[in-house]
Amino acid sequence: MTTYLVAGGTGVAGRAVVTELLRRGQTVRVLSRRGGSPGGGVEHASGDLVSGVGLAAALEGVDVVIDTTDGKTRSTRDVLTTGAANLLSAAATAGVSRAVLLSIVNVDRGQFAYYRAKTRQEQHYRDATLPTHVVRATQFHEFVPMICAPAARIGLIPAFTHTRFQPIDTSDVARALVDAATQERPSDEPTVVGGPEVLTMREMATAWQAATGTRGRVTNIRMPGNMGAFWRNGWNLVPDNTFGTVTFEQWLATR
Numbered sequence: 001m002t003t004y005l006v007a008g009g010t011g012v013a014g015r016a017v018v019t020e021l022l023r024r025g026q027t028v029r030v031l032s033r034r035g036g037s038p039g040g041g042v043e044h045a046s047g048d049l050v051s052g053v054g055l056a057a058a059l060e061g062v063d064v065v066i067d068t069t070d071g072k073t074r075s076t077r078d079v080l081t082t083g084a085a086n087l088l089s090a091a092a093t094a095g096v097s098r099a100v101l102l103s104i105v106n107v108d109r110g111q112f113a114y115y116r117a118k119t120r121q122e123q124h125y126r127d128a129t130l131p132t133h134v135v136r137a138t139q140f141h142e143f144v145p146m147i148c149a150p151a152a153r154i155g156l157i158p159a160f161t162h163t164r165f166q167p168i169d170t171s172d173v174a175r176a177l178v179d180a181a182t183q184e185r186p187s188d189e190p191t192v193v194g195g196p197e198v199l200t201m202r203e204m205a206t207a208w209q210a211a212t213g214t215r216g217r218v219t220n221i222r223m224p225g226n227m228g229a230f231w232r233n234g235w236n237l238v239p240d241n242t243f244g245t246v247t248f249e250q251w252l253a254t255r
C-alpha cells in the first residue's frame with residue numbers, strides 16, 4: 001500500500017487531492033501548520049515547511065508527496081521557496097520515492113513577486129535529488145470570485161478588460177495531480193491542465209453575481225502592471241489542454 005503525504009492538504013486544492021486519493025483507496029496523511037480535525041480516514045501531521053519543524057515525523061513511512069502548499073502574502077511566501085527546499089530535502093532523507101508539485105500555467109512568464117516565487121519553487125523541484133513532477137494548472141473556479149467578492153463590498157464588481165480565464169475545478173486539478181503521483185517514473189516535462197472553456201472576466205463576474213445575488217455594478221477596469229499584461233497576453237490560457245470537465249456555471253450551481 002502506498003502512503004501519500006499531501007502538504008497543504010487542508011487548503012482549497014489540497015482538500016480536493018485528499019478526496020481524490022481516498023476515492024482511489026489510498027492511504028493519506030495531511031501536513032499543514034495548524035493540522036486538521038482527526039477522522040475521515042486521514043491522518044494529520046502538524047509541521048511547518050519554512051522552519052522545518054515536524055517535517056521528519058510527518059514524512060515517516062511516506063512513499064509519495066503531493067505539494068499543494070501556498071503563501072499568498074509577502075510575509076507567508078517563503079513557503080514556496082525555503083519551504084519547498086526544506087520539504088524536498090526532508091523527503092529525500094526520509095526515502096520518499098517521488099514528489100509532485102502543483103503550479104500555475106506559464107508561471108515562468110510572470111514578472112511579479114508571487115509568480116517569481118512559484119518559479120523558484122518549480123526550480124527546487126527540478127533540482128531535487130528525488131524524482132519529481134510539476135503539474136501546471138489554469139486558475140481555479142474560486143479565483144475570479146476571490147477577486148470580485150471583496151470589491152463587491154464597496155459596490156464594485158471588477159471585470160478586467162481584455163482578460164480571459166480558463167477556470168478549472170479543483171477536483172479536476174486533483175485528478176491530474178494524483179494521476180501524476182501514481183506514475184513510478186515521472187516525466188521531466190510538466191503536465192499542463194486547463195478548464196473546459198475560456199470565458200471573459202466580465203462573463204465570469206456577471207455569472208458569479210447572478211448566482212450569488214451579490215449587489216454591485218460589474219465595472220470594466222484596466223488591470224495595471226505586469227499582472228495585467230500577463231492576463232491581457234492570454235498567458236494564463238491553454239486552450240489545447242482542456243483537461244477539466246466541470247464548467248464555471250456548474251461550479252457556481254454547487255455553491
Ligand SMILES: NC(=O)c1ccc[n+]([C@@H]2O[C@H](COP(=O)([O-])OP(=O)(O)OC[C@H]3O[C@@H](n4cnc5c(N)ncnc54)[C@H](OP(=O)(O)O)[C@@H]3O)[C@@H](O)[C@H]2O)c1
Pocket residue numbers: 007008009010011012013014031032033034035047048049050068069070071072076079083102103104105118137138139140141143
Ligand atoms: N488559486 C488558483 O487559481 C491556482 C491555480 C493554479 C495553481 N495554484 C496553486 O495551488 C496551490 C494551492 O493553492 P490553494 O489556494 O489551494 O492554497 P490554500 O487554500 O491557501 O492552502 C494552502 C495550504 O498550505 C498550508 N501551508 C501554508 N503555509 C505552510 C507552511 N509554512 N507549512 C506547512 N503548510 C503550510 C496551509 O495550511 P496552514 O495554514 O494550516 O499551514 C494550507 O493547507 C498554490 O501553490 C497555488 O499557486 C493555484
